[in-house]
Amino acid sequence: MARATAHIGTTNFATTIKVGERTIISDEPTALGGLDAGPAxxxxxxxxxxxxxxxxxxxxxxxxxxxxxxxxxxxxxxxxxxxxxxxxxxxxxxxxxxxxxxxxxxxxxxxxxxxxxxxxxxxxxxxxx
Structure with a gap:
């Protein structure tokens, strides 16, 4: 079984994903309004x-x-x-x-x-x- 959580605040579109004890940042590229802070x-x-x-x-x-x-x-x-x-x-x-x-x-x-x-x-x- 796999589990994850995702959280986004007001910063376009950086999303913090937690999987177990690890944290991953996902985002959109700047061309789509994101900050390109992580993989889309x-x-x-x-x-x-x-x-x-x-x-x-x-x-x-x-x-x-x-x-x-x-x-x-x-x-x-x-x-x-x-x-x-x-x-x-x-x-x-x-x-x-x-x-x-x-x-x-x-x-x-x-x-x-x-x-x-x-x-x-x-x-x-x-x-x-």
């Missing part, structure tokens, strides 16, 4: 997908005792026709066979955040005050 929300979404993908692939390779020495991921988000599109390019380093690389590509499609994004998520909202 979609940047954080891509960061979550990239981190989940990299961690899952590292865990899988370690469990299989494969020689995966690095994973580099480039992500891009765009909207078209009211639908989000994310492209993810994964570069694998290490002495891996073509079969191992193909299996890692399959695993990338089934990481937890990947599945959440592909399946969508139910969001229940309450408003107080």
């Amino acid at each position: 929300p979609y940047d954080l979404l891509l960061a979550a997908l990239g981190a989940c993908t990299a961690i899952t692939l590292r865990m899988y390779a370690q469990r299989k005792e494969w020689n995966l020495t690095a994973v580099d991921i480039e992500l891009h988000h765009a909207s078209q026709d009211k639908r989000s599109h994310i492209t993810r390019s994964i570069k694998l380093s290490g002495d891996l066979s073509e079969e191992q690389r193909a299996r890692i590509a399959e695993i990338a499609e089934r990481t937890p955040v990947t599945l959440t994004l592909k399946n969508g998520a139910d969001i229940a909202t309450t408003v107080e005050g």
